[in-house]
Amino acid sequence: MAGKEGPRPGGRSARVQASVHKAVRSLLSKMDRAEVTVPLIAAEAGVTPSTIYRRWGDLQELLADVAVERLRPDMEPIDTGSAQQDLQTWAEQYSEEMSSGPGREMIRDVLAAQGGTGAYQCCGYTMQQIKMIAARAASRGESFPEVDAVMDRVVSPIMYRILFGNAPSVDRVRDLVNGVMEITPPRHASARKSA
Amino acid sequence: MAGKEGPRPGGRSARVQASVHKAVRSLLSKMDRAEVTVPLIAAEAGVTPSTIYRRWGDLQELLADVAVERLRPDMEPIDTGSAQQDLQTWAEQYSEEMSSGPGREMIRDVLAAQGGTGAYQCCGYTMQQIKMIAARAASRGESFPEVDAVMDRVVSPIMYRILFGNAPSVDRVRDLVNGVMEITPPRHASARKSA
Known part of the structure; x- marks a missing residue:
């Protein structure tokens, strides 16, 4: 503590x-x-x-503390001009970083600590990034899903696959992003993608 | 190995x-x-x-091996008579078990091992349970989402929240199940739930 x-x-x-x-x-x-x-x-x-x-x-708590610090994002999500593309670019980068060797080690260190405070902080960092993308979408007049929906439908499946299976492909990440973006249809399009 | x-x-x-x-x-x-x-x-x-x-x-690999064995489901998902209720009952139980003290310790042990084989096995156990619910739905003539969709939209968010935040409430689990079940609308209902 x-x-x-x-x-x-x-x-x-x-x-x-x-x-x-x-x-x-x-x-x-x-x-x-x-x-x-x-x-x-x-x-x-x-x-x-x-x-x-x-x-x-103990050592484990120290390693977790260092890992949390290294997992703190050092930049804002890239501004690509559209919310959909912002989220997709961010999600691809997140998936790539977290599934890398160092990424996996850091997650493992964070989760191995008893307290759980570190894991909570990591989740907070991720939410902050999503909120930044959401705020940018709002300033452009674009609709954007709730942050919780993005956590459930994009971040969670990426992390689950990294931890319990294989890192998701870029196509898979794109499908996840497309899925959550359909919750709030874009303002200037009324046609829904075919299921 | x-x-x-x-x-x-x-x-x-x-x-x-x-x-x-x-x-x-x-x-x-x-x-x-x-x-x-x-x-x-x-x-x-x-x-x-x-x-x-x-x-x-080493000790960590052994603890992971024991944890995987303990995480192997010892029963089929409860048959409630409907796919929606089967999945909901299963998901609530899964969330409760995994977020319990022993559940968290077992997950931590599995994820702490280097190889990742144990984590992969756990994911396999979960998929088997979903497949059983899906097969039962098919035998009743009910529609049911793809197993991957259930993993992404129900299992992943539950596990993410347990690992990186707070265990999801029963209401939250129900929302996740409702969300994925809407992908394939029930055969005898044409009305969509209001968003």
Whole structure:
């Protein structure tokens, strides 16, 4: 739980966190995850192991914390000029990133932690991205489905397939996006796609 | 990988597997999962630790194997007399079981294993259940959506919410089921539900 509230930026606590996170990322880039230990991280970060245990509880919680940070989107969804295309471009990128080797490892780290706070944060990041696409659609006067509908019908099936089967193809992702966009028919088209 | 192909029933290999699985279940019922170790399991099962390492590779793979076994459905979906109600009853039960404490632990164990074979098996179990409901619908002359559509629109959102947020409410599950059942309108009804 500690360290999850977000330390005061620039404070000692924030510097410790930044340094430990950096050490984890550096070690993960150099060695297999199974070999990474708290003492190794502590040595790399220049802190004592007990600092890490006190703050994160155990290795799994720390790895989850780092994974959540890496899963935070570093850009706004690309503006393609239309809501349908915005969502499709975003969904393809999301599917590609999450199904990549590093993506899968990060999801696994986030889900392996006991608390579930990290997983909740990840879901929040994704919703924020969808909300940005929705807001842009609104500003253009385009209709757009509820954020919950996009989470259920686009994000959930992509993530389920990545976790429990094979990553969805680009065509599959397009079908999912088309499906949810039909909930709110485009303003300037009355014809429905044939089922 | 070893042990995943399913040993010959009744053979020595099958007896070792049964005994080790039983030992894991017994230990998990008595102590915290973080305290369970391969030597403890070996002692409980009456085998050497090297037998376990040789067969499962590591503790995480063994825990995943046991979790997959426990996630295998032990009954057919309840026959309520109608496809819509069959799917709804099944989905409510699925959501309840998977979001329970033991359910979450089993999913976590399955997803924590490296190979992903276990997760794939779990998805297969779920698809089998849906196929049974679909076959029953067909034998009654009821229309029913594609199995993939049920996986995308009912199973995936339930699992996503359990993993990344809060377990869906019964109402939410009902909405998901209603949504997918509308893809193929019931034969004896022409009126669509209002959106």
